[in-house]
Amino acid sequence: xxxxxxxxxxxxxxxxxxxxxxxxxxxxxxxxxxxxxxxxxxxxxxxxxxxxxxxxxxxxxxxxxxxxxxxxxxxxxxxxxxxxxxxxxxxxxxxxxxxxxxxxxxxxxxxxxxxxxxxxxxxxxxxxxxxxxxxxxxxxxxxxxxxxxxxxxxxxxxxxxxxxxxxxxxxxxxxxxxxxxxxxxxxxxxxxxxxxxxxxxxxxxxxxxxxxxxxxxxxxxxxxxxxxxxxxxxxxxxxxxxxxxxxx
Amino acid sequence: xxxxxxxxxxxxxxxxxxxxxxxxxxxxxxxxxxxxxxxxxxxxxxxxxxxxxxxxxxxxxxxxxxxxxxxxxxxxxxxxxxxxxxxxxxxxxxxxxxxxxxxxxxxxxxxxxxxxxxxxxxxxxxxxxxxxxxxxxxxxxxxxxxxxxxxxxxxxxxxxxxxxxxxxxxxxxxxxxxxxxxxxxxxxxxxxxxxxxxxxxxxxxxxxxxxxxxxxxxxxxxxxxxxxxxxxxxxxxxxxxxxxxxxxxxxxxxxxxxxxxxxxxxxxxxxxxxxxxxxxxxxxxxxxxxxxxxxxxxxxxxxxxxxxxxxx
Ligand SMILES: Cc1cc2nc3c(=O)[nH]c(=O)nc-3n(C[C@H](O)[C@H](O)[C@H](O)COP(=O)(O)OP(=O)(O)OC[C@H]3O[C@@H](n4cnc5c(N)ncnc54)[C@H](O)[C@@H]3O)c2cc1C
Ligand SMILES: Nc1ncnc2c1ncn2[C@@H]1O[C@H](COP(=O)(O)O)[C@@H](O)[C@H]1O
Numbered sequence: 439x440x441x442x443x444x445x446x447x448x449x450x451x452x453x454x455x456x457x458x459x460x461x462x463x464x465x466x467x468x469x470x471x472x473x474x475x476x477x478x479x480x481x482x483x484x485x486x487x488x489x490x491x492x493x494x495x496x497x498x499x500x501x502x503x504x505x506x507x508x509x510x511x512x513x514x515x516x517x518x519x520x521x522x523x524x525x526x527x528x529x530x531x532x533x534x535x536x537x538x539x540x541x542x543x544x545x546x547x548x549x550x551x552x553x554x555x556x557x558x559x560x561x562x563x564x565x566x567x568x569x570x571x572x573x574x575x576x577x578x579x580x581x582x583x584x585x586x587x588x589x590x591x592x593x594x595x596x597x598x599x600x601x602x603x604x605x606x607x608x609x610x611x612x613x614x615x616x617x618x619x620x621x622x623x624x625x626x627x628x629x630x631x632x633x634x635x636x637x638x639x640x641x642x643x644x645x646x647x648x649x650x651x652x653x654x655x656x657x658x659x660x661x662x663x664x665x666x667x668x669x670x671x672x673x674x675x676x677x678x679x680x681x682x683x684x685x686x
Numbered sequence: 687x688x689x690x691x692x693x694x695x696x697x698x699x700x701x702x703x704x705x706x707x708x709x710x711x712x713x714x715x716x717x718x719x720x721x722x723x724x725x726x727x728x729x730x731x732x733x734x735x736x737x738x739x740x741x742x743x744x745x746x747x748x749x750x751x752x753x754x755x756x757x758x759x760x761x762x763x764x765x766x767x768x769x770x771x772x773x774x775x776x777x778x779x780x781x782x783x784x785x786x787x788x789x790x791x792x793x794x795x796x797x798x799x800x801x802x803x804x805x806x807x808x809x810x811x812x813x814x815x816x817x818x819x820x821x822x823x824x825x826x827x828x829x830x831x832x833x834x835x836x837x838x839x840x841x842x843x844x845x846x847x848x849x850x851x852x853x854x855x856x857x858x859x860x861x862x863x864x865x866x867x868x869x870x871x872x873x874x875x876x877x878x879x880x881x882x883x884x885x886x887x888x889x890x891x892x893x894x895x896x897x898x899x900x901x902x903x904x905x906x907x908x909x910x911x912x913x914x915x916x917x918x919x920x921x922x923x924x925x926x927x928x929x930x931x932x933x934x935x936x937x938x939x940x941x942x943x944x945x946x947x948x949x950x951x952x953x954x955x956x957x958x959x960x961x962x963x964x965x966x967x968x969x970x971x972x973x974x975x976x977x978x979x980x981x982x983x984x985x986x987x988x989x990x991x992x993x994x995x996x997x998x
Contacts, residue, residue, distance in 0.1 A: 454952065455816040464820050532788065533797045561815050561933070562800045563784050567758065568792035576759055576865040579785050582927070592868065597781040598881065598936070599697075600872030600928045604757075607864040616934055617921060651827035653797050659821050661814070661959065667980045673993045676965065676983055685885075685942045685963055686998055 476554025514632035536568035566613035576606035704778025706843035711836035714805035755867035762789035763859035779835035799834035839939035883912035891918035892947025932957035950975025
């Protein structure tokens, strides 16, 4: 069994993102970049499946410029066997990302493609579902538990109503939710070892991907700020304020 | 051709409030023709509720045993099959909508606009990115329909009183047979629904255990409120996942929100930005939650919450 895991390079989740004063985008200069947290969880799950002896190979994939090699190297240090960078200077939107991944899927023939349930920069939550549609395979989104047996996966999914369990035939697309696992920390010797693992680069232009017209971002603005609040000294005062506002 | 299709969400008995909110969002497009399509096994009750939503022109009911559970791989091709008649295809930004609509968008061949929070014009929308730390205005290029999810917390539900025509729709796709629903486990609590409650009482890591969380449930019950939680409280197993509020949990807009023993991480605040009034109770006067709270009370929640329960 082979598992393909996608890794997106995003602004680290601890950074408080700021909109540029001229509204042309968000400040990313000198900002810490990391693997999208959901992708790290997806990779951890793939590695655990391999360590249980249920998969032979874990391949990490990222679509982006040279800088994404950093995150791919981190993925290799976590334990992935090899990495593929699909090289492009342009940020890709979900449908282009999905069409690109489909090309790799056709070449690599994985049994599972594991993505994050959403990228924490664009917060789209689309790419996995789109890849599953184009590949005409099952999608098990928002996964918090995955069990494999007999060419099938039983996946517990976090949905609004609670936990939904689906059974899907492999190959399948899965997207990770936060409670699937806690990713391991990378150790220094693993970083050294990762330098010798293969990292292939394929230009996006060589894959023959037909890009749909992208959504056009016109302006960026900070979210509306909530007005300054008031500190109260006691429960009685709090209840008084809420009664004044007609809330109690 | 300007016509809107909304994919209705339901549990076989009740139309999800997210659908009436999506209708409200769609009403800002300046398009009069709004259809709701429903997939299910028996749709009479739900169709009647959908037909009563103001602003809806037609309700299309697609009935088949395959639709006993809303599997995206089964429903998305149905949506794609009828998409050609519409300029806009929308649904609520719930886990139902997030799972289904991108699959349909890929079959149609367009990118989706996720989490629409404001309609500027028929092809221009505002949506949050970076956990709500930025709002981007995006324009959908010509050459395909607008496919988007509507952020429930940003729109009130469209009112009732409509009388839309209801008609049947034949399924056009086949069951791909590769995905099977097994079961759903919900806490099925009898309190109000978190996503649409007027008052929500949330607890965080500070509660310390599932047993201690009982004081949050007790306060909520006294107030007729729904219970929510931070991710830390869910991860620690104090409450089930469907109570999580935030970027990756539920985005809610109650009139009154209590954050109790919750520090106020960005990812949590994303879920409550549209709340009317936010009350924070925390023993740390420097907790970030106080920066956005309308009323803040510093102290030990184990003393203050029982006191509050007596006072309300
Ligand atoms: C990709 C990603 C997505 C995430 N999505 C979400 C999400 O959807 N929702 C979410 O909530 N989080 C989310 N998180 C997690 C988030 O970053 C925080 O870790 C989490 O919200 C913290 O929960 P908390 O406030 O309960 O815990 P803590 O941050 O530990 O805060 C506990 C608070 O309780 C106070 N306290 C302690 N004891 C008492 C007492 N006796 N009385 C009063 N106050 C007390 C402390 O002062 C502290 O402020 C996400 C994180 C990531 C990386
Ligand atoms: N440029 C990219 N490179 C690698 N993976 C990506 C890329 N864009 C999206 N993904 C994957 O798709 C998931 C969902 O992204 P999104 O649909 O943008 O929210 C992410 O968690 C990644 O796993």
